[in-house]
Amino acid sequence: MGWDQCDVIIVSGDAYVDHPSFGAAMIARVLEAAGYKVGILDQPDWRDPADAMRLGAPRRCFAVTAGNIDSMVAHYTVNRKKRGEDAYSPSGKTGRRPNRASIVYSNMLQTHFKGVPVILGGIEASLRRMAHYDYWSDKVRRSILIDSKADLLIYGMAETAVVQVMDRLSAGETIRDIRDVPGTACRDESILTGGIELPSFEETEKDNKAFNTMTRIHYENRVYPYAKTLYQRHADQLIRINPPAKPLSTKEMDTLYALPFTREAHPKYKETIPAWEQIRDSVTAHRGCFGNCSFCAITFHQGPRIQSRSKNSVLDEVRSFVKKEWFKGTVSDIGGPTANMYGMHCAIGGCKEMNCLFPEICEHLVVADQKIYTALLQDASEIPGINHVYIASGVRHDLALADLKAMEKMVTRFTGGHLKIAPEHLVEDVTQVMNKPSGKVYFRFLEKFREF
Template sequence: MKAFENVHAEKCNFARKSSNLSQYLNKTDSSGWLPTSAKEMKALGWDAPDVILFTGDAYVDHPSFGAAVIGRILEAAGLRVAVVPQPNWTDDLRDFKKLGEPRLFFGVTAGNMDSMVNHYTANRRRRSNDAYTPGGRAGARPDYASVVYSNILKKLYPEVPVVLGGIEASLRRLSHYDYWSDKLKPGILEESGADLLFYGMAEKSISEFARLVQRGVPVQSLTNIPQTAFILPSGENYATKSDWEALDLNAHEACLTDKKKFAANFRYIEEESNRWQAKKLIQQIGNRQIVVNPPWPPLSTKEIDQVYDLLFTRLPHPRYNGKGAIPAYEMIRHSINIHRGCFGGCSFCTISAHQGKFVVSRSEKSVMKEVEAVVNMPDFKGNISDVGGPSANMYRMAGKDLELCRQCKRPSCIYPSVCKNLETDHRPLTGLYQRVAGFSGVKKAFIGSGIRYDLAFHETGDAKKDEGNLEYLREVIRHHVSGRLKVAPEHTSDEVLNVMRKPSFELFRRLTAFFHTVNRKEGLNQQLIPYFISSHPGSSLEAMAELAAETKDLDFKLEQVQDFTPTPMTVATVIYYSGYHPYTLEKVFVPRTEKEKLAQRKFFFWYKKEYRNSLKQELQRLNRPDLEKRLFDAQPLPSGKKREQPKRRKPSKKRR
């Protein structure tokens, strides 16, 4: 990460000397951004860039946007970096030609989302909007954007190296099921023709790569960089590290003919992706092989601080002025990301597959520096929308004995039970919240990220820690909820929750009681909003009916719900495609057809009149008169009283 220390002197001096960035952020010219056109490059005095990044997202110079992070890191390494956002792939390809050839390489990413998830719903219907495009306009990127961009660049500039990164490439690095084509696809290097793939959060990999290519090392020789993947003819020698053990996966062709072999592969892919000391993975495809090198060890706090301390403008490029807001940016423009990674290991989630299982936390100094930058933004009105991360309350949580972590290959640190080696003390996070909320100019600091309430309720055996963890929940409910606290129990059935790697629904019952108790005591009128998934592998129609009854008993009419969407590189998707659980190789029930999915989804909305008769028929078919009674018979409260509503109180003065 030494490259981070080479940030251009002028920008570093500006950042150090200026505590008020509003003058810089008000600029409407493009001099604070990486160039996106030949005109902008000329204004910088460049004859050619060293690197050109192509991205499926609009160019937002913010640490939450991957292309901006990689661009700033390469810039910090002393390279001239240009960005081509959302190039037109349907015309004469002028966007791919306008900046010419880079001196070193092209970088390609589909953007912050897999392009197919971005384009299609769980029912494979085309979405009418794109949150990463000005005005939310759809159609600004192609399906399978990483492959399309790479193919075009390889055709136009066959001698220039092309490297892939981002979520789409990362999660498709080996044989994967593609829900939208309903096919098992090979690793993306095969279809894209790219020379190298960076998986996960690629700061260290791209820094090492840039250092070596600047020294003139051919890209074809760079086969020993951690957290990269490459493809080459079977049997061909290549440079590798002597201490990397190899693990051979079932070949792609074997997976095509035997779904059980595909499922068996995934256990090793997931385990080695999340190990501190991992093996390299090798998968044959035809007469070639894809090699996936082990990941880097987790970043240190100093290293992640260096990423966030790069001088981002935190704004969309001025080229978008007057073209409409970029919805994804609007959601995070006044938010603060305090850590990275997630050790939850949920079966349907790709966070640990991309960001890693081990949580890397920023220092308080780095967080507060960003708080100051947000407060000084011209449009800031006093509310920070989120102080969080992939899971809100994993800040500074790690193994007590890191030597045990280095040997561990559990996909989750909290399922089926919280690891005894995991530090779950919430007190440092509570203190950080209070410091952010007390910063001059901040009226409210909300927590918009999802909270793992199983962590907060975990009993450590240390009375002070346990009380501190509950105090964290009280702190959030009292001071950091914008009217609605969102959490994700996902289901009510223990059988389904086991497939999901989620805690028992009993913990959500406890949270509900705790939430209402705090609200009554504080005189608050806030809502608890649970998220649920239907049609997840393992979920039967009867389990969904029980979900409906359980949530009705808790007085919920569900809003935040979704059908399970199979996405590459998750346990749940492997089960959906193969029918087998990759860790046990036992069969799991999977709702597949549109009819089955609709039948499950209806139970979320049992309270709608248009579903009443069909749901009754389903329950009669299932021979569950008890559930029919719970859902559709009147359930008056004792003594016929109305449900008590907590009284509103005037907002308390901001604490100092």
């Protein structure tokens, strides 16, 4: 390739698959399109310094991600039992990434590459940007910025922020200069006017009410463009959390998914990657979810605004499947976090709360947009070489009931065996706490499903 040094090296806990659903691949292609030389250090052996150094030092920074899922979730069940498979590793073999991979990788790089900036990203780091309850140790832990000693954290979907950071580093700024990029968190010296100070780590560690106050303020400042800068003290250190990045437009989404992904695992792997096998014939049509279930991470990571690709962008990706040797004629999924939110919009352009479905569906939510989704599925099914198009992403059943014609099409034409819904619970006192529709809504959906 004629390179003697990478501009940025992405360190990932996943095997490398050049597919847009793999975060490391998406960020690599985005940076490549922005003119940067990108290296991928996939599943480095954190116990072997030589493995960490196989690509040398980058010119600008290391970008670290634990992978597509939290490393602790990758390793353990909800009962804290070790899993027997890691879907993002060759042949599903476990043990190729460490527990708390973001922290381990960051510490490893800082040991061997002193002075080179380390930037964290991915869902593991994103959800730990402030003090947080850690299920695995059953205690409140500090911001991951403290334990990892990383220079910067990019939270949420990082495409916009990572290019801004790289451009500023390339222009001569130091990583310490970069404190105000939307969608980032860092250590800072003082609280700016207009910022909000959260209860400190020490307070949240000892007091449940302080922890709940922190969570409420964070929730109230998760929506662009209403969010303010948040600050949280950890002893003598101050964590700054900038407002979220601006959601991507349809044109920007189309640009991302049109990048030259091979949609294949790296040829160095002799064994298959189970996660790639599962998603290779599926299409991500949109990001975000406005369900705001109180137990769900999506609203704090992808955000509540729906960011949809255009119909042509999705159909172009489906057409590309037909040329693949592995494709058997079935598109296993066209969807996103919630399938039937594709293309949906708010008649008044959104609000600070973005609590669109609870306790009732908001009058400003254009539920008829679900017809846009079923029309997309129909168009995809008519492409030559496509035999079946299915919905494998979850469907929000209260939304489906708001447009019975769209629901009928989803049920009768695009359900491949099972339609996934998530009532989660049926007892009303519980569903209210979960920000979910009641059991009555579920049974009404079930009745209509059987009728169709």
